[in-house]
Amino acid sequence: MSLHNRLRNGLHSWNAVVFAVFLAGTAISIHGRPLELLPVLKSIASGVLGAILFQFTVGNVWGYAVEYRNTGGSVTDRRFLAPFVVAIAAGAVTYAYNATLDAAVWTAFWAFAIMMALLALGIRFADGYREGAA
Numbered sequence: 001m002s003l004h005n006r007l008r009n010g011l012h013s014w015n016a017v018v019f020a021v022f023l024a025g026t027a028i029s030i031h032g033r034p035l036e037l038l039p040v041l042k043s044i045a046s047g048v049l050g051a052i053l054f055q056f057t058v059g060n061v062w063g064y065a066v067e068y069r070n071t072g073g074s075v076t077d078r079r080f081l082a083p084f085v086v087a088i089a090a091g092a093v094t095y096a097y098n099a100t101l102d103a104a105v106w107t108a109f110w111a112f113a114i115m116m117a118l119l120a121l122g123i124r125f126a127d128g129y130r131e132g133a134a
Helices: 003-010 013-030 037-069 078-098 101-133
Strands: none
Touching: 013 037, 037 078, 037 101, 078 101
């Protein structure tokens, strides 16, 4: 199989989205810098890091949704939506006080992760008591 066919067959829509995030991160990072070797390499590294963080974040949110649905939950349950609400609120408050998008996104990410973990622990704890009482 030729390289052209392998690339065309292997490039799915998810790969295109991650590649677009890489290009956007690289372009934003290189904007206003001289086109010399070190700034270009730093911008490419920034684009790669952005793509990795995007894939990690979206992958975790997708995994959270799939696992919640697989355990019989609905994506409209308050328990499912709670981490999203907390993350949006924390990001908005951070942006209101700090006025930088980076800090707001970082805060929202960690608020989501911590709320998701606390919710999972709380559900397991409550289920453990229900099983012990039966």
